[in-house]
Amino acid sequence: MDHHRVEGRLRSKYQQIYEEIRKSYGASIYGQQIVDTIQRFLSAESTSSDLPLT
Secondary structure (H helix, E strand, O other): OOOOOOOHHHHHHHHHHHHHHHHHHOHHHHHHHHHHHHHHHHOOOOOHHHOOOO
């Protein structure tokens, strides 16, 4: 959200969701790994074959 300068209610909503996930699943421990995976998934260079089949 920082990268795309998302502000206002949408930002607040997703910050709240992230905090709930972080508390429930320890997302802060895996934060950078999650960001890297999402960035790879969303990048133009990524192909569907890169995704796990689980």
